[in-house]
Every structure is written in structure tokens, then in C-alpha cells.
Amino acid sequence: MEAAPAILQMKGIAKRYPGVVALDGVDLEVRRGEVHILLGENGAGKSTLMKILAGAVRRDAGTIALDGRECDLATPRAAQAAGVSIIYQEFNLVPHLTVAENIFLGREPRGQVPGLISAARLRTDAARLLRELEVTINPGAVVADLGVAEQQMVEVAKALSVEAKILVLDEPTSALSDKEIAQLFKVIRALRGRGVALIYISHRMEELFQIGDRVTVMRDGRYIATRDIPQTTLPELVSLMVGRDLTEHFPKKAVPPGEELLRVEHLSRTGALHDISLTLRRGEVVGLAGLMGSGRTELARAIFGADPVTAGRVTVKGREVKVGSPRQAIGLGLGLLTEDRKRQGLVLCLDIRANTCLASVDRFSAAGVVDGRRETAAAQKLTADLRVKTPGLHQRVVNLSGGNQQKVVLAKWLCCEADILIFDEPTRGIDVGSKVEIYQLINRLAAEGKAILMISSELPEILGMSDRILVMNRGRIAGEFTAAEATQEKILHCALGAHAA
Amino acid sequence: MKLPPVIARHARQFGTFAVFVVLCAVISVLTPHFFTVTNLLNVAQQTVINALIAVGLTYVIISGGIDLSVGSILAFAGVVMAHALRLGWPVPLAILAGVGVGAGCGLVNGLLISYGRLPPFIATLGMMSVARGGALLATDGRPVSGFGESFRWLATGEIAGVPVPVLIMVLVYAAAHLVLQRTKFGRYTYAIGGNEEASLLSGVPVRLYKTGIYVVGGGLAALGAVLLTARLNSAQPIAGINYELDAIAATVIGGTSLMGGQGSVIGTLIGALIMGVLRNGLNLLGVSSFIQQVVIGVVIIAAVLLDTFFKQSKR
Numbered sequence: 001m002e003a004a005p006a007i008l009q010m011k012g013i014a015k016r017y018p019g020v021v022a023l024d025g026v027d028l029e030v031r032r033g034e035v036h037i038l039l040g041e042n043g044a045g046k047s048t049l050m051k052i053l054a055g056a057v058r059r060d061a062g063t064i065a066l067d068g069r070e071c072d073l074a075t076p077r078a079a080q081a082a083g084v085s086i087i088y089q090e091f092n093l094v095p096h097l098t099v100a101e102n103i104f105l106g107r108e109p110r111g112q113v114p115g116l117i118s119a120a121r122l123r124t125d126a127a128r129l130l131r132e133l134e135v136t137i138n139p140g141a142v143v144a145d146l147g148v149a150e151q152q153m154v155e156v157a158k159a160l161s162v163e164a165k166i167l168v169l170d171e172p173t174s175a176l177s178d179k180e181i182a183q184l185f186k187v188i189r190a191l192r193g194r195g196v197a198l199i200y201i202s203h204r205m206e207e208l209f210q211i212g213d214r215v216t217v218m219r220d221g222r223y224i225a226t227r228d229i230p231q232t233t234l235p236e237l238v239s240l241m242v243g244r245d246l247t248e249h250f251p252k253k254a255v256p257p258g259e260e261l262l263r264v265e266h267l268s269r270t271g272a273l274h275d276i277s278l279t280l281r282r283g284e285v286v287g288l289a290g291l292m293g294s295g296r297t298e299l300a301r302a303i304f305g306a307d308p309v310t311a312g313r314v315t316v317k318g319r320e321v322k323v324g325s326p327r328q329a330i331g332l333g334l335g336l337l338t339e340d341r342k343r344q345g346l347v348l349c350l351d352i353r354a355n356t357c358l359a360s361v362d363r364f365s366a367a368g369v370v371d372g373r374r375e376t377a378a379a380q381k382l383t384a385d386l387r388v389k390t391p392g393l394h395q396r397v398v399n400l401s402g403g404n405q406q407k408v409v410l411a412k413w414l415c416c417e418a419d420i421l422i423f424d425e426p427t428r429g430i431d432v433g434s435k436v437e438i439y440q441l442i443n444r445l446a447a448e449g450k451a452i453l454m455i456s457s458e459l460p461e462i463l464g465m466s467d468r469i470l471v472m473n474r475g476r477i478a479g480e481f482t483a484a485e486a487t488q489e490k491i492l493h494c495a496l497g498a499h500a501a
Numbered sequence: 502m503k504l505p506p507v508i509a510r511h512a513r514q515f516g517t518f519a520v521f522v523v524l525c526a527v528i529s530v531l532t533p534h535f536f537t538v539t540n541l542l543n544v545a546q547q548t549v550i551n552a553l554i555a556v557g558l559t560y561v562i563i564s565g566g567i568d569l570s571v572g573s574i575l576a577f578a579g580v581v582m583a584h585a586l587r588l589g590w591p592v593p594l595a596i597l598a599g600v601g602v603g604a605g606c607g608l609v610n611g612l613l614i615s616y617g618r619l620p621p622f623i624a625t626l627g628m629m630s631v632a633r634g635g636a637l638l639a640t641d642g643r644p645v646s647g648f649g650e651s652f653r654w655l656a657t658g659e660i661a662g663v664p665v666p667v668l669i670m671v672l673v674y675a676a677a678h679l680v681l682q683r684t685k686f687g688r689y690t691y692a693i694g695g696n697e698e699a700s701l702l703s704g705v706p707v708r709l710y711k712t713g714i715y716v717v718g719g720g721l722a723a724l725g726a727v728l729l730t731a732r733l734n735s736a737q738p739i740a741g742i743n744y745e746l747d748a749i750a751a752t753v754i755g756g757t758s759l760m761g762g763q764g765s766v767i768g769t770l771i772g773a774l775i776m777g778v779l780r781n782g783l784n785l786l787g788v789s790s791f792i793q794q795v796v797i798g799v800v801i802i803a804a805v806l807l808d809t810f811f812k813q814s815k816r
């Protein structure tokens with residue numbers, strides 16, 4: 001294939017934060033009409049690089065050229081005017097405005113009366129953009145009422161409306177179902193056909209080969225290599241990313257299961273959970289598979305006392321209990337690593353120590369006074385144990401990369417010595433290297449006699465890590481498999497089952 | 502410039518303190534009357550009430566809330582205590598009654614916010630009116646005056662040359678600082694303000710502690726009422742109007758974020774002192790009180806502008 005001209009050339013980009021070199025002379029070249037994958041572990045500097053491209057972060061050194069002409073991109077506005085659009089993982093939509101209003105936010109078409117917006121043109125322009133994307137979204141619908149995939153399409157339409165020449169997609173599929181991903185890929189290919197350059201960040205390796213043309217690998221804030229996708233392999237990319245060969249992706253070690261720690265019988269919650277029964281034993285990792293919206297998170301929250309249940313019995317360590325609040329659940333030895341670590345797992349503006357000890361303040365305090373030295377010692381030990389990369393315990397967790405943030409959440413539950421752990425998407429948005437570390441940790445916890453319920457949307461993860469696998473479908477347990485008998489096909493069939501029937 | 506870690510971590514407090522020092526230096530150059538023991542004690546005396554209200558408000562604001570009712574609570578608690586004194590209650594008991602009324606109003610605020618799920622702005626706006634009305638009803642709109650010497654000692658007395666109110670302020674601040682930094686109550690205050698949902702899912706009894714925080718806020722406003730009543734030898738049902746705004750200003754100048762999760766008691770103390778010194782200095786310089794209003798307003802805005810500016814330049 002003849003190489004198209006480079007539309008974007010970033011050279012020698014450097015950015016330092018106090019105590020951390022985020023980017024150290026990174027190069028990136030992207031061509032017109034290609035899907036360029038940006039690959040790297042969390043903390044490799046991809047996000048910072050993209051924020052510099054978007055004008056949201058100022059670079060310390062380096063040059064950026066668009067279409068061969070050097071430009072500054074000092075502000076988000078300048079970057080947008082230059083044709084750069086970014087769709088972040090967390091969408092930038094105003095929930096209570098309509099689709100059309102969101103697409104043209106800040107650039108509303110003028111009406112005939114000066115100062116007023118032309119509602120009709122707003123609608124027709126939005127409808128035209130959405131039609132081009134071949135999606136069926138009503139331009140008059142309120143964004144808050146849309147699903148994640150539809151909201152993402154609104155973001156794409158918004159980017160198109162400013163005639164983006166370079167479109168950055170940061171982990172666009174992390175919350176999408178397979179069908180929605182297929183739709184997104186269709187749109188991406190169409191955009192590529194129109195000559196748009198797409199920069200695509202994702203941790204799902206299998207996607208790269210489906211959608212990418214070229215890939216640039218970053219590691220520890222440095223540029224490592226660029227490859228044509230057809231000429232590279234998964235193992236090569238993984239070793240470029242981590243700087244070492246990962247021989248074993250899922251280092252599963254089976255542990256003989258011990259006593260039963262958790263028994264859930266006929267648990268129901270109107271509209272969400274129907275007659276759920278399951279057990280968890282010491283040393284067991286039970287995978288909980290299912291589609292998005294099948295009730296996995298709802299089940300986790302119900303067991304943890306975060307949502308009320310309408311019926312059912314829960315037995316913890318042989319004693320029947322009523323779990324009315326997370327506090328009670330924690331007192332019984334439960335821990336819940338939530339799906340959304342920023343919103344539900346961490347207090348971002350507090351430091352590592354405070355977050356690590358948040359669920360166990362009680363055990364570090366006497367008569368209400370917290371023993372800071374014991375806290376520090378515990379946090380120090382866990383941080384070192386989990387290999388959290390940080391300059392110190394006083395680092396605010398908002399400054400950590402996703403993988404390190406997740407380790408802090410884990411540290412929180414290890415700190416309060418929970419032995420029934422519910423992990424909701426423990427590796428979402430986490431790079432390959434940290435993923436393996438988290439898998440190893442899950443194994444270690446199982447070996448230490450903890451019981452683990454692991455919710456995951458990644459089937460290889462479920463298959464690779466679990467002793468038993470439960471599949472949820474529309475709020476029910478639709479099937480149960482042993483590790484030996486489970487296959488991707490069986491699980492999927494089960495997860496989709498009732499839809500086909 | 503490389504800062505030592507302790508300073509870097511508390512850069513905001515050191516920054517506020519630097520502003521405070523510069524302000525004092527400038528005023529003492531402009532007028533010789535500023536840097537005298539008498540005047541400085543005077544400043545401290547004038548700062549006490551605002552500082553006491555502001556320390557409670559700092560807790561409330563760090564927890565992600567706001568309390569607009571503290572000025573009214575001050576008036577209500579003051580007149581209740583004054584009545585008790587006039588009825589011949591022993592001084593400690595009367596004070597306890599006043600503080601109890603303040604804490605009680607705070608409790609209602611807290612319950613409405615935690616269990617009634619009202620936004621703090623609305624709940625305390627309502628209480629602001631209710632407590633003011635209570636104060637007016639209790640006194641028929643007239644001041645309650647004339648108390649014994651032992652009560653007035655709280656405002657006029659000295660221990661080792663330090664006025665009692667200043668001593669009380671220092672003690673309250675020391676305690677508030679320790680509670681915020683070293684106790685479960687303090688830790689949870691930060692955590693709730695930083696991320697209420699994550700706190701709840703980490704087993705923090707969010708509603709209990711939120712309620713407690715407003716009780717503290719109301720109680721400290723009532724403590725302000727005790728000192729104000731002793732100083733004026735009179736409890737006014739219209740006392741404390743706009744005091745909540747001064748307290749919010751001191752808290753914000755001191756670097757506490759209205760978004761919650763961040764802030765410090767020491768910062769608030771410096772913030773209150775900056776406001777006190779500013780008013781005092783402008784008075785000494787003969788600047789009209791109209792202009793003083795403008796200056797204070799500018800300082801509040803400048804403090805928050807600088808905060809925002811420094812946060813952005815760190816990106």
C-alpha cells in the first residue's frame with residue numbers, strides 16, 4: 001500500500017510534572033485516512049500526549065506539525081480550529097440537552113431573528129450528520145436518556161460537525177457490547193474512507209488487529225516503535241509494551257477449595273435480580289459472566305448491601321445475616337471493588353494513605369483518634385506489596401495512572417482484611433502489564449484462602465481465571481460451568497440465551 | 502524552584518500565611534498604630550467571633566456542604582442563653598443551654614440534609630429564617646441585657662495578659678485542627694466531601710457523620726454567641742446578620758474548596774485574621790467603611806482567582 005502523506009507529525013514532545021517525567025521526547029506520525037493505534041501500558045503517557053494534541057495540556061518541548069505546517073495548539077480552541085477532535089473515555093456531553101443541541105454546542109446555527117437559535121436548522125443539520133453515520137438516533141432525544149453506545153455516536157457526530165481531520169478515540173469500546181462495537185467499527189471505517197486520520201487508544205488487543213492500520217507503542221513516557229499492523233503479532237506488541245516477554249497471560253493456579261464463606265439463596269430485587277443463588281468457598285475464584293445490563297453489578301451491590309433486596313437469604317461463614325449497608329458487609333468481611341473506580345472506588349482528592357485506609361479507619365483508631373503511624377506503616381506495606389508506582393504515600397490518587405489507582409482500591413480491601421472479595425471488572429481500562437499483576441494478585445488471594453467473585457466482560461479473563469463460571473442473563477443465573485467444561489461459545493450462548501428464545 | 506515536601510504539600514497554607522505577613526508589614530509601614538500590643542489584641546478580639554463560626558463552617562464546607570444558618574443560630578442561641586442568665590441560672594448551665602440550642606439547630610440541619618436528602622443550601626436557608634424568627638419570638642424583638650460580672654469575664658477577663666476570648670479561640674482551633682487531622686471524624690469529613698459514594702461503599706457511616714458535622718457547626722456558632730453576648734453585655738435577636746458570609750469568606754480565603762474534600766482549619770484561621778487585619782488597618786488609616794466593603798470583596802475574589810490560577814498552571 002502506498003503511504004498516504006502524514007497529516008500529523010509530533011516530534012520530541014516532552015512534558016514534566018513535579019516528580020514525574022510524563023513524556024520524554026515522544027514522536028508520533030499519523031497519515032491521512034488511517035486508523036493509527038496508540039498502544040502502551042497505563043502511565044505510558046498516551047493520555048498526556050493526546051491532551052497535548054488537544055491543547056488541554058501545555059508541552060514543555062517538541063514540535064507539532066499539521067499538514068507539514070508547524071502549529072502551536074496552545075488551547076483546546078486552537079486545536080479544534082486546526083481540525084483535532086478528541087472523544088474522551090468520559091464523554092463531554094450535557095445530559096439534559098438534546099442530541100442536536102449537544103452536537104452543535106457552542107456553534108448553534110443562527111436563526112433569522114438575531115440572537116436566537118434556529119431550532120429547525122439545528123435539527124436538520126444534526127439529523128444529516130447522524131444519517132451519515134448510519135445510526136438511528138432521534139436528534140430531539142435528551143442525551144441522558146440514551147445508552148452509552150448512542151452517546152458515543154453523538155460524540156462522533158459532534159466531532160464530524162467541526163470537520164475534524166484528526167479524530168482521537170480514547171478507549172471507545174470499554175463500555176460497549178459486541179454489537180455496538182461492530183457498529184462503531186463500521187463508522188470508523190467509513191471515516192477512514194473519507195480521509196479522516198483516526199488515533200485509537202485501546203487496551204483490548206484483539207481489537208487492534210480488527211481495526212488498526214498502524215500502531216505506535218509507548219512505554220514509560222517514551223516512544224518505542226511503530227509497526228504496520230499486518231506485519232506484527234500480538235506477542236511482539238505485548239513485549240514492546242512491557243519491555244519483557246509475558247509468557248503466561250493467565251497464570252492460573254488452582255487451589256483446593258475450603259469451607260463455604262458465602263451462600264446466597266433466592267436473592268431477588270424487583271426489576272433487577274430474580275431468584276439468584278450462588279455459593280463461594282475459600283480459595284475459589286468464581287467468574288460471573290454476562291452481557292452489559294444482565295444484572296451482574298446489581299447482584300454485587302445487592303450482596304454488598306449497597307442496594308436493598310426484596311427477597312432472599314444470605315449466609316456468611318455459616319451465619320445467616322441481613323446485610324443492610326456496605327458498612328455491615330465490610331464488618332462481615334466483604335469487599336467490593338467497584339466497576340467505576342473514580343466515581344465509586346476512590347476519593348480522588350485524598351492521598352494514597354487515606355484511600356488505602358478508608359475502609360479500615362476503625363481498626364487504626366482508638367476512641368476516635370486515628371493512629372497515623374500505624375496507618376502509614378500499613379499503607380507503605382501494601383503499596384510496596386502491590387507495586388504501586390508513586391513518589392510517596394502523600395501523592396493524591398488523582399495523579400496516579402489507572403492501573404495504579406486500581407491497585408490502591410485493591411489495597412483498601414486488603415487493608416481491612418476482607419476475605420470475601422467481589423471484583424467488578426477488575427481490569428477495565430488497565431494496561432496489559434498491570435492486568436497480569438492483578439491476575440497474579442487474585443491468585444495469591446485465593447491461595448491465601450479468600451473467596452473471590454469476579455465479574456468481567458472479557459471472556460478470556462473469565463475463562464483464564466475462574467474455577468467456576470456463572471453466567472447471568474436478564475437478572476437471572478442462566479448457567480453454571482466448571483473451568484474444565486466452559487468455552488467462550490458456551491458462555492456466550494448462555495448469556496444470549498433468552499434473547500434467542 | 503524545588504520546595505521541601507512539607508511546604509509543597511501545604512503550599513496553600515504557606516501562601517495564605519505569606520499574604521497575611523505581607524499585609525501586616527504593609528499596614529505597619531503605613532501606620533505606626535498597627536503594630537502595638539493593644540491594637541493586635543484588639544484585632545484578635547474582633548476576629549474571634551468570625552473565627553469561631555468559620556471553624557465550624559470549615560468542617561461543613563470540607564464535607565461538601567454549606568451552612569447559611571450560622572448567623573441566625575448565633576442570635577437564637579444568644580437570646581436563649583441570655584434569658585437563662587436573667588432567670589438566674591448558673592453561668593455554666595446557661596452557656597450549656599445556649600450551646601445546646603445551637604447544636605440542636607445544627608442537628609435539625611444535619612438530619613434534614615442526611616436523612617431528608619435536602620440540599621445543604623436549602624436546608625440551612627430554611628434554618629436561617631427559622632432560627633432568626635425563633636430569636637425574635639423569644640425576645641419580642643428586643644435585646645436582653647445586663648448580666649453578672651462572672652459571665653462578662655468571658656469577654657473582659659485576661660489570663661496571663663491574654664484576653665479570654667482569644668484564649669478560647671486558640672484552644673478551639675487547636676482542638677479543631679487535631680480533630681480534623683488525627684481523628685476518624687476528621688478523616689471521614691474529608692472523605693465524604695471528596696467522594697460521598699466511594700465513602701459509603703467503603704463503610705463510612707456517611708449520614709451519621711454528616712449530621713454530626715452540622716451539629717458541630719451549630720455548636721460553634723453558639724459558642725460565638727456566648728462571647729458576643731458577654732462582650733456586648735446584651736443579646737440581640739438581630740445579631741449575627743451576614744456573619745455566615747464573613748465566615749464563608751474566611752474559609753475560602755484560607756484555601757478550603759467549596760467543592761469539598763480539601764481545606765484546613767489553620768488556613769481558615771489565617772483567612773479570618775486576614776479579614777480582621779484588613780478591617781483594622783483600613784480603620785486605622787481612616788478609610789471609609791464603604792470602601793472597606795469593596796476591598797474585602799476584592800480580596801475574597803482575588804483569593805479564589807489565585808487558587809484557580811495555580812491549579813490550572815499545574816496542568
